Amino acid sequence: MEKLFAEVYVELKHRRLDRIFHYGIPPGLTDRIKVGARVVVPFGNKLHQGYVVNLVKRADVEKIKNIKELLDERPLFTPQDIELARWMADYYLCPFVAALECILPAGLKYENSTVIALLGSDEEAMSLLNSLKFMDTEAAEVLQFVLDKSSITRANLEKKFSGKNVARAIETLVDYGVISMKQQFRMTGFRREMSAILVRDEEISSDTQALANRAPKQGQLLSTLMDKKRLPVSLLLKQTGAPKSSLNALVAKGLVRLEEDTVAGKVIRQSDRPEVIHELTDKQEQVFRRVSSAIRDGKYAPFLLHGVTGSGKTEVYLRAVQRALEEGKSAVVLVPEIALASQMVSRFSQRFGEGIAVIHSGLSRAERLQEWMRVHRGQAKVVLGARSAVFAPVKDIGIIIIDEEHESSYKQDQVPKYHAREVAKARARQHEAALVLGSATPALESYLETQKRNYGLLTIDQRVTTRPLPVVAVVDMRQERRQGNSGIFSTALFQSLENCLGNGEQAILFLNRRGFASFLICDKCGFSIRCPHCDIALTHHTKGNKLMCHYCGYQQQVVTQCPRCGSPGIGGVGCGTQQVEEEMYRRFPDLSVIRMDVDNTRKQGAHQRLLDKFGSGEGSVLIGTQMVAKGLDFPNVTLVGVISADTGINLPDFRAWERTFQLLTQVAGRAGRGQRPGRVVVQTYQPDNPAVGRARTHDYLGFYRSELARRRQFGYPPFCRLIRVLITGQDEVKVKTGAEALSKVIKKNFLLHSAAGEILGPAPAPLAKIKGKHRWHLVAKSPDAEELKGVVSASLRQYSLEFDQQGTNLAVDVDPSGMI
């Protein structure tokens, strides 16, 4: 018997709709509807997009509607994609469709829009317009607008008449029968840019004069093109002011050719530098052999590769990927943020040339789609990219590598808040592939997995060159203050700077993130100036002498008196990159300093430009936040200074110490990469904190043990699993009561299941208000992962059925990486 019904998920991402709906397959579409294809279905009284997840012979539902339209003749999702999305939805407690849409590149999404068009003749519309003018001005205005445009999307109309009741006006006009509404599904991802090209520029010149006389616009187009040879159509028309028809005429005459723009420009795959294949050290060789045999075995095999900075992990990755290719399989390599990993891109492209695809956030939608298609078509069998590349449409994966696996950028900060490491695990299992997690400072969770024998442990404890790790000096700032030094630099750091710069070497100064850097605080009453919308300390910007909120962008003038107690002693505490820069110029007047922070790296490519500048020796000192910590390799840098380790240690987060340890280890790795030995100076008020102490001695295991003991004592991950739920909304009372209600439901369910779980909160989130939205959160916690998930998932369902949370939004975070 034929399979006449499709099981469909509708695109709407709501807990109540997160299930299968059955649709009939109309005669015209039998045999064409396949699992994994997208369709248009009538749902309620509108059309919506749907995803076909199964085909069945019968459906036990009373009323069944038919599928309206098929969007993909060839299915977009493989059964494995659907399986992966199921896993994600289940693990991250998100709607299935939300998970599925993660797998889909943005460029392939269809947008659901309503198109409004004139139904009858213009004359009919005009006569109605005249009578409406006196009865219903709003409807008249809308009609006038539609008349001018002849057709427009509803969304555009709403935008044009924002604030007015467009819906009613439209309804009126539809009732009069002057306009029609039609839903349309359009691909929005890639506008195909066309370029105009001159066909034969030699022979044209003689014709041009004659043509220019007869058709001046066409002449203008030609002469413009003669200068430029090739120009995007949109630009060309704008420059000449000629209509599209003139261009079309030239195309018809065979003088101009239109060609689709290639958008691959930004993805540089081949480097002109000759490839250096490094010999493997014994340690590297041992590691490679184990990974290699895992690839050959074709079984799921996860490894943690713990290699000190400079241990040559990249070369092992390259060989392992090569190995997978030799087996006829493909490979996925994830890096934290591609902008910071350009060295990785160039090494991979040197080795694999056109066979790699690069996918990251710096690409436009179209560029990303192009890379995606290359993978989809099997043109690239190696994918290198950031978090989302874990979903790349590769077939038959032999190995997945996650470099710097502890990095927090692997966790998506929007729903579904997945962690690429966990998704990679699920994919590696599906493909029976090897999985290599590489890091000098593995996440506590990952290292614990090796101890539990869930991951194989691969260790490289020596650098490729025998050069020792840099010496790390910890400066006790309490003592410094006692000795009367109230400046930014301790004596030790200042002397080290003098030394380093005196030798013509370079230094990096590292600060913690800027939101916590420079704020105004009253030295008498302790009042600090905070954002009225976001309730976080405003950051002082010397430029324009402004205070700015780094969440919503709110700005105000600097105050000179404390608004609470009136004391004139309100001033800056802590320091930002700008202050360090100023201090540097004060102490070393003829020095050139490069400052790098979120402000001056926002623009595309600005980041790399500053790094290149520093690399070429144009500046002696690089001052920056987190971004200078990662992956940089400048041989002439012999000194790294950490201005204050304390900001990191004291963040309100259970992972603060782990992060600080990782960060310090990483910045320390930036020193002494060339011939001369490196030195690291860390300033802190808490020299006894293990995050500082263990980083000083490069002792990962020591830190791991002490931190694990602390986590066990306080019941934090990895000994407990956490699910955090964030509730946001305009109305604080609604947000608060919602959080309390959900908390109550979870508590009750914990008791019913006699679970060991508990609830923290509900409480206002550490950032209690962002962009006018109040934020409350609660954390469910249990040592039993399955039970925790079961209880929270059931509670969420119950809550969403029993409480109408109008005006509030709910975001679930399974395994939150932080609590802020």
Add this chain to the structure above:
DNA sequence: AGCACGCCGACT
């Protein structure tokens, strides 16, 4: 989520 249905207050 989005929309219709439906039951109560202030207006032509």
Add this chain to the structure above:
DNA sequence: GTCGGCGTGCTC
């Protein structure tokens, strides 16, 4: 008597 508020319930 009518318009329109938003509580309730459904969507194959």
